[in-house]
Amino acid sequence: MIATRKLGELTVGAQGLGCMGMSSAYGVRDNDDESIATVQRALDSGITLLDTANVYGPETNERLIGRAIAGRRDEVVLATKFGIVWGADGSMGARGDATYVKQSCDASLERLGVDHIDLYYQHRVDPNVPVEETWGALSELVAAGKVRYLGISEASADTIRRAHAVHPVTALQSEWSLWTRDIEAEIAPTCRELGIGIVPFSPLGRGFLTGAITATTDLPADDMRRRLPRFADGNIDSNLAIVAALRELADEKGVTAGQLALAWVQSRGDDVVPIPGTKRRTYLEQNVGSLDITLTAADLARIEAAAPTDAIAGARYPEGLARVAGK
Template sequence: MISTRRLGGLEVGAQGLGCMGMSQAYGVRDDDTESIATVHRALELGVTLLDTANVYGAGANEELVGRAIAGKRDQVVLATKFGIVWDKDGGMSARGDAAYVKQSCEESLRRLNVDHIDLYYQHRVDPDTPVEETWGALAELVQEGKIRFAGISEASAETIRRAHAVHPVTALQSEWSLWTRGIEGEILSTARELGVGIVPFSPLGRGFLAGSVTSVKDLPEDDMRRGLPRFAEGNFERNMAIVEALRALAEQKGVTAGQLALAWVQAQGDDVVPIPGTKRRKYLEENTAAAELELSEVDIEAIEKAAPLEAIAGERYPERLARAAGK
C-alpha cells in the first residue's frame, strides 16, 4: 500500500493512474477486462487518483473508467478534463467558453455514471476565451456540487494566477519527466506559492524511459508515438543512450530504469503526484513500487547527470500539435 500526499484540499495516493492508454494512443485497444482489473488492482495498492478526459477514445475512456469504479466510488478520487477539440485532420485546438464547460461536465458525468467529479481540469487553455470566463463556470459547477475541485493543465504561470484569482486551482497537470522539464522555474514556483499541487503526466516519457521500446518498429502501426519527434529515426537512438545510462544506475539499486526515472519524479516534492499510464497490472505494480523508492541527493544528482537536458533529441510534439499542446 503506497503512502498518501495532498493536492490542495484533496488527499490522494502518492501515485495516480493515467487511464488514457486503455482506450487510445498506444496501439489497438485491448480487452477492457484487463484494463478494469488494472483499475481494481490500483485501488488495492492505494492508488486512488484515476485520471481520464472527455477526449480519450472520444468518450470511451470515461465510460470504461465508469464501469471500473462501479460499486467502488468511495475509494476513488476521480479526475477528468474538458477543453481539447480535435478536427477531422487531427489538428488540436482548445475551447473554454462557459457554455462548453458546463455541457462537457454534464456529458462526462453521464459517461462516468457518477453524480460528481472530484477534480475537473481545464485540459488546455483556450486562447480566444478569457480564462476568467472558464473559471467562473468552474466555480459555478463547484457551487452546484457537480465538481469538488478544479485544476488546469499545461498552463503558464500567468494563466495559473489569473485562474486562481477567480477560484482556487487545486492541481496543475503538466508533462514532467527527466526528458521534459519545462515547468521547472516560474511555473513550478508559482504553483507552489499558490498551494497548487503538481500532477505530472507522461512521467516515463511516454514509456521511452522505461526502456521497453527498443525500436520504433516495436510500436503498433496506430501508436501515436510513431509521430513524435523524440521517437523519430536518429533521435530515437540518441535518446536510447540516456535509457542505457539510467539502466546502469538502476541495476546498482536492483530496480528498472523506468522505476528509477519515476522515483526521480516522485522525489521532486511531497506536492507531486505523477500519473503514469498503463493498462496492465504487471506494469502498474512496477510503477507503484517506485513510489516507495527513496533516493538520496547523491542518487538524484547521478540520475540527472545520466539524463542531461541538452542530450534529449527532438521536440515534445510535431509542429501541427506543438502550439496547442503548450510547446
C-alpha cells in the same frame, strides 16, 4: 497500502493512475477486462487518483472507468478533463466557452455514471476565450455540487495566476519527467507559491524511459508516438543512450530503469503526484514499487548527470500538436 500526498486541500495516494492508454493513443484498445482489473488492483494498492478525459477514445475511456469503479466510488478521487477539440486535419485545438464547459461536465458525469467529479481539469486553454470566463463557469459547477475541485493542464504561470484569482486551482497537470522539465523554471514555483499541487503526466517519457521501446517499429501502426519527434529516426538512438545510462544506475539499485525514472519524479516534492499510465496489472505493480525507492543526494546527482536536459533529442510534439504550455 501506499502513502498519501496533498494536492492543495485534496488528499490522494502518492501515485495516481493515468487511464488514457486503456482506450486511445498507444495502439489498439485490446482488453477492457484487463484494464478494469488494473484499475481495481490500483484501488487495492491505495492508489486513489484515477485520471481520464472526455477526449480519450474519444469518450470511451470515461465509460470504461465508470464500469471499473462501479461499487467502489467512495475509494476514488476521480479526475477528468474538458477542453481539447480536434480539427479535421488532426491538429489540436481548444474550447473554453462557458456553454461548452457546462455541457462537457454534464456529459462526463453521465458517461462516468457518477453524480460528481472530484477534480475537473481544463485540459487546454482556449486562446480565444478569456480564462476568467472558463473559470467562472467552472466555479458555478463547484457551487452546483457537480465538481469538488478544479485543475488546469499545460498552462503558463500567468494563466495559472489568472485562473486562481477566479477560483482556487487545486492541481496543475503538465508533462514532467527526466526528459521533459519545462515547468521547472517558472511554472512549478508559481504553483508552490499559490499552494497548487502538481500532477505530472507521462512521467516515464511516454514509456520510453522504461527501455521497452528501442525503435519506432516497436510501436503499433496506430500509436500516436510514431508522430512524436523524440521517437523519430535520428533522435531515438540519441535518446536510447540516456536510457542505457539510467539502466546502469537502476541495476546498481536492483530496480528497473522505469522505476528509477519514476522515483526521480516522485522525489520532486510532497506536492507532486505523478500519474503513470498503464493498462496492465504487471506494469502497475512495477510503478507502485517505485514508491519504495529512496534516492540519496548522490543518487539524484548521478541520475541528472545521466539524463541532462540538453541531451534530449527532438521536440515534445510535432507541428499541429504543439499548442501546449505557455498559452
